[in-house]
Amino acid sequence: MSPETLRAIANRIRRRDLQAVFEAGAGHIGGEFSVIDILTALYFHTLSVSPDNPLDPARDRLVLSKGHTALALYIVLAEKGFIPMEEISTFLQHGSRLNGHPNRVKVPGVETNTGPLGHGLPVALGMAKAARLNGESWRTFVITGDGEMQEGSNWEAIMAAAQFGLGNLTLIIDHNRLQQGARLADTNALAPLAPKLEAFGWDVEEIDGHDMEQICAALSADRCRADTPRCIVAHTNKGHGVSFMSDNVAWHHKVPNAEQYKQAMAELEAAAS
Secondary structure (H helix, E strand, O other): OOHHHHHHHHHHHHHHHHHHHHHHOOOOHHHHHHHHHHHHHHHHHHOOOOOOOOOOOOOOEEEEOOHHHHHHHHHHHHHHOOOOHHHHHHOOOOOOOOOOOOOOOOOOOOOOOOOOOOOHHHHHHHHHHHHHHOOOOOOEEEEEEOHHHHOHHHHHHHHHHHHHOOOOEEEEEEEOOEEOOEEHHHHOOOOOOHHHHHHOOOEEEEEEOOOHHHHHHHHOHHHOEOOEOEEEEEEOOOOOOOOOOOOOHHHHOOOOOHHHHHHHHHHHHHHHO
16 A cells, blocks of 8 residues: 555544544543554555454464553454444443453454553564464564553563564554653653664664654565564654644543544544545
8 A cells, every 4th residue: 555545544543543532431542643653554554464364374463562552453453354343433332342452352353462561572572483483474563652661571572582583573662752641751761762672682773653654664574684673663742643632641541522522533634635
């Protein structure tokens, strides 16, 4: 797909995400809006996955370690055909399989349950190692938040991935500079992230995480080195696409009121035209 088509899909996903959060009265809209462009590029440009065979042994794997942004993943999966789009309206309702964090037992296309931060990269490491041991060529991708990178379990996995030479593993850090209730710089200032990953033996590229051309190029298999794990530091904005949400820590876990919903939807619709 062309970058223009991918941008249109991402905008449509943002609008549906906004509606679902407003109707459910809950959600993590800020972090969802920062990661939607990346998820869109993965599922409509990069990943070898099919809704007709979601458990194909040869499929690529995507672990959304920042599992609190599950709604964005559900909408992407619906756009891809893994689940019905009309099911998005059941988000967080009693009996719905669309929980606040993804569940691989319930939702086709979800590779592993996530929610406790710092668990996704170690799980993805195991997937990549399994592929290497079995001589298989599928790739493993994992998306973490930048606040999540404060978890020590991530750095243990980073060391192990370099030791094992897992060139089939790509870590994407959604570097929106914000976490729940604070800026990353005011809690545990990890930035700059790139030199830290490089010091552990990873191949690192920094990109604009809202630029489709840059995202798709960075995700390409041509950028991978056979025995070196790859990290993409994607510079993003929490609440991207809506003026009063963008780079605003208050929108980590906040629901727009009716007036805010109307304004946000109008801004997203204008961007789509």
